Amino acid sequence: MKTLTGYQPTTRAPAHKALGFLHVQTMPQNLALPQDVDWRQHTPASNFVRTQGTCGSCWAIASANALEMHAELNGLGHEGVDYQDLVSCTPNLQHCGGDGGCSGATAELAFQYAKDVGVRLYAEDAGAMGAWVGSASEACGSHPGARITTEGFVRVTPNLAQPLLQAIAMQGPVVVSVDATSWDTYGSGIFDGCSKDARVNHAVVAVGYGQSPKGKYFLIRNSWGPGWGEEGHIRVLRFEDGPGPSGAYCGTDYHPEEGVACQGETQPVRVCGMCGILMDSSYPVGVRVSSSAGKGSTAQKM
Template sequence: MALSKVLAERLFTHETLVHAISGAAGATVAMSLFYPLDTIRSRLQVEEGRESKSIVEMLRDIMESEGFEGIYRGLSPVLQSLWCSNFVYFYSFHGLRAVFSTDRGHSAGRDLMLATIAGVINVIVTTPMWVVNTRMKMQGAIAQYGPHDQENQSANYKFRSLLDGLITIYREEGVHALWSSTLPSLILVSNPSIQFMVYEALKRRCETLGIALSAGTAFSLGAISKCIATVLTYPLQVVDYRDTHFSTPIKEQRECGACWAFAPTEVMEAMRFGFRSAKVEKIAKSLSVQHLIDCSGVSYGCKGGDVCDAMDYLIATDYQFVLEADYLPYSAVKHSTCQRQVTPSANITIGQSTCEDFSKSEDSLLSFIAYHGPVVASVDATVWKDYLGGIIRYNCDAGPKNHAVVIAGYNLTHSPPYYIVRNSWGRSFGDNGYMYIATGRNLCGIADKITLLYPKYN
């Protein structure tokens, strides 16, 4: 049978269209009913400074400050996008299922493959819509800075409609911004794909055993399949090197501008433990930042400096890291000479270092963090002094770089997805020394200048 005839008879059918419309309509109705709760969830995730945390209090606060419109802000474009997204997914899945059907029926493996393909098609087609929806929903949200910082008190996106948002982002940020969350979305495709496969397999098993598929049974199968999918895909969606085994205690550079030394040292601590010391040490050990400042030969000291240049110098001189316990405690000053000659005890050096610009390909940066480990990011931290908590998702420009931090992971299950950033301003900063920056928009210039360190073990 010719391919065109197969497509005409199986892909473009009334049954496939009914499945797609039913799926889209069901999702749209459900979202319309529960949209206020979704708005509250998004606000609580972003506005951690709010005193009111309950659903009722949040509803009251939003309606008092923004009116009834506040709890339904962005509903229209969300419904449009949700309709398109579910229509594309269900049509793609059931259409492909019909095309590849055989006399032997359907199998779990085939369902997984087809669900994944349908999910990928859905992501590619509808990602720009969800980028606009996320920004529209947060119009009116409070930024996570100090109360005196009036300039950053509200999001500056005022899109009138879904189409207006698409056009505005395209004009002001370029076409790549519309697909900025493609990789996180593609990774998340695996979750519903596995869930659907497991659900279909369990449903077929029930049919084989003669168990009627009642509402309660269907609910139970759905819950079981979701749990299995989450367990299997969670490691891909959340990478977090803050685990106490990998991460040393948060450091505080104080008035010394030696972030150029702190960030690389902290990356090397995680690398050292993760790739070698875990066999003999139960937790990561701190390396000496003070030794790096005093004894490496890098002249920056407490005056600030370029991380890339500093790492090139350390490689050229084969600098040997030492454990913090073997040298002087950190004193926030650069001594004129190395204060103590010690035998390099950490058994690690920087074998190779490269500096890359990931501003146009943050998806590649996420992949590197997942498969390689923490990285050093040179950032514009001008507004960070007012950071109180939550996720920075706007009003943090990619200006001149004035600070260096560690990207210690990411979370793609959150809305919006975010980087986990380790700072060197003490535990009183942010979330016990960490902060969170939304992925996909190069906020604070976080992806402009990434230093990738490759350790060499002695």
Template structure:
């Protein structure tokens, strides 16, 4: 519905906010486990639930501002990677400092899009095929892609064939940077889409946050409270966010949503949106992915990376799935256990 409307009613599209969703392709799904809405009844779900405050503990990774150090329309990468990183943290039972994923790696290789937009489902599908996603310390966010000329982006070197676009370190003044070929990472196991308020709630409750499309235009000057907007024209999506849970008040339930515009915006970087009626188009198209394997230990590289550098190839990139007989013995990652295969634990949350 929303895509057809955007073609038929171009005059209603957001004028002040440039769409950061430029890919409406059906990227398919890779689903092996039962979907949460297939075994969780909507009436059994609690009136309020958020991974930002589950039994007094937050399982969420940090908020970001996608628009610094210059403007970059990377919401699709921010939303999809933050939701995936949250699911890693949930699987780790919030042990230690949460791992965040390198959005700049996603931009460097244009895995799902660029600074001019992309899609969450495309990101998950492409990342699954591309392989290990490095943790953020491999490549900090620059807000640049090879097709962007904003700010200093013209001076940034992009060469997707080089390992320096995946993980690197620069050890001292006057010396070149070293490619890191053995790095902590996350791989994707399954990915798919979910729509409808009850189905989205079940997905979040069982497995963690999801990335959803939304119309950002009405939210530009949002300053707090439960936002409500059921206008038809405002259901055309142009931005990707991550939904972390829901709450309830006298007027019904509302979504708890993390944006990627920084903590200075909204409610410390979050906003609340009235649930139902597909407000702002958010309930019509959400994407999810589950981890396959994630690193809890690293291969111990030197400060300068000399023992971990070299030309990049699929063979010498450290994957959390490396066999114990390899030189990386003892540094294997943790295999993700999908909650859909451990229903006892999921149902325990309902008690």
């Protein structure tokens, strides 16, 4: 699973110290939210699914997806983000989520790189964005073309459903961490096959949420190609906060060092939601698309 999923850790001290970390999300608790949200309907140019292949680049692909969709939602162009730039160039000095590159990192580090340096954009169409994992042909940050940047990122309050729902509904797509160990056999429907004691090991994008006669769910875009699941997506069973049969679904990740921790972090961590989906999530803010001259426009929420 290490090469299939990539690593994706919690945002503990090393990630919190990143300059791009703005704050833990705080919103009113009883906010009225729509019953269904699907950002794919509003981002046609970004509505494609990548294939990570044997590279543990889920963190980079998920981050690129989020950056693209946030840029498109704010009218900043339709070029795709070159996620290979993230794979090759994102620093990972604390070994959060792995050793960097195809050995894993985190969405928070990717958003920090977008803030500090900017991620280059593709000139090609979306069809060119496959599982390219070659080494960078240019020094990191030296590409003369347009780049996408951010003012930083916001971490969603962990292990609660309502804050994540609010972030998706009010801010847009959110990168989330999950236990994808048993996802390989998923074909369709609402997935409920993870135990409470999830071992979080994969980064994906929550592009919406909804409900059906069979239950409520989070709508997730994966990085295993469009032929997997529901055209590259999976619906993950969604629990509410609080007691009762539909309430909190929480357990413990007993081995964070095997997939979710920064170097030296081995203490078990609390994980909530099906497949631990509520444990670690974040989204970029202040997205800009800048020219080679460094001029760009700041994304404003619509």
